[in-house]
Amino acid sequence: MTGPSHKDRDAVARRRLARVPAAADPEVLAVVAELARRLDARSTEIAREMSVMMAHEIDQLDNDANLIEMLEASVQGNVTTIIHVLANDIPIDHLQPTTAAVEYALRLAQRDVPSNSLVRAYHMGQGDLMRICHDEVSALDIPARLTLAVLKHTSDVVYSYIDWITLYVFDAYEQERSRWINAQGNLHSAAIHALLSGTGSDTGSFESETGYRLDQNHIAVVAWSTWDADALGFNALDRLVRDLGAAAGADKSVIVTAIDRRTVWAWLPFGRRVPAPDLQVLSASVPLDGGTRVAIGLPGNGMSGFKRSHEQARAAYSVATVPDTPGRPLVSFGDRGIAVVSLLSDNLDATKSWVWEVLGPLAADTPGAASLRTTLSVYFANGESHLHTANQMNLHRNTVKYRINKALGDPVVVGRDKLDLALALQVCELLGRSVLRPLG
Secondary structure, eight states: OOOOOHHHHHHHHHHHHHTOOOOOOHHHHHHHHHHHHHHHHTHHHHHHHHHHHHHHHSTTTTSOHHHHHHHHHHHHHHHHHHHHHHHHTOOGGGOOOOHHHHHHHHHHHHTTOOHHHHHHHHHHHHHHHHHHHHHHHHTSOOOHHHHHHHHHHHHHHHHHHHHHHHHHHHHHHHHHHHHHHTSTTOTTHHHHHHHHHTSOOOHHHHHHHHOOOSSSEEEEEEEEESSOHHHHHHHHHHHHHHHHHHHHTOOSOOEEEEEETTEEEEEEEOTTSOOOOOHHHHHHTSOGGGTEEEEEOOOEEHHHHHHHHHHHHHHHHHHHTSTTOOOOSEEETTSTTHHHHHHHGGGHHHHHHHHHHHHGGGGBSSHHHHHHHHHHHHHHHTTTOHHHHHHHHTOOHHHHHHHHHHHHTSTTTTTOOHHHHHHHHHHHHHHGGGTSBOOO
């Protein structure tokens, strides 16, 4: 893991000493420990709400499901550390940064997210946590004098921690950003990002710098590892994409750029040919033993097709990377339901509530409900034909009739619009347990 240099650590140490909170009376520390106990009981909820607030308020922190997951882990780690410091009167200079906090800073550096977004997130979190502390202390039955002393000590501790941790992660960010810019596979990164963002629309300059022609047909690819990044590396993902291009019949001049240690973006070129790749053949090209996954867009032509296919690949990626979704080696934007579900996956809480409202008991995370959902989904896909459904599922026609009658006979489902039912079933199939009703 990248971290501050020896010189930077000396600077951190000096600032630690400069920001050490003043010693507090035992009476104050006792109340602060009670405050910490109350915060600890709510720590998961606090971290979750704080993460949502940061992702919503700060640009580029909500661009990717993986980044959001890492943001929540970072916030949870920092909140837990602060609670321990308050509960046990731990000196700031005895602390070590949490792995999640440093790793999140490194990932933002690799994704070219501005460092000010990282620093702003910490200061927003500081303000939100102090608001919660004020509310908790106000609820305690203690004298005003003691309330003031407790809030001052708490504020000093939180400020000192944020001052220390932001310096540490900012240094880690800057070093990783410098290293990443010069890393293999990122030589074309700036040109690609400029083209996608619209800040670099000069086709000639792009083609001259990258050696990749825009006036042809493309299929965009997002490839990533679900394992430890260091166990795979950019070179392995680069080879995967090029093997994928060969399986799809693409030209050799594939363009690949690393987005972080676990993710690459790529485009497969096809010249004037309109590609029609066999998705089963492509899926067979993805080595599952490497923890790798691939999302692809639809074929596109020219600069607009280059951009649109990439948007589609990222939409498919957004569905495939939702936590607890069924793992598949390859997901295409053209797969049934992916386009619509990619929009619904942007707000999982609302989507989950809607699925439960539409499907009722069919949304339960049980084998029985799963069997009914699958049968009903195939039934709708086959034009509500019992015979075709039975043939496709290799079931007796009466078995299909029984399952359909049971699924559609539930009071919650009766009278529901069939389009809503079909879409809700598709959401369950693609997003899995993330939208299902858990047992108990």
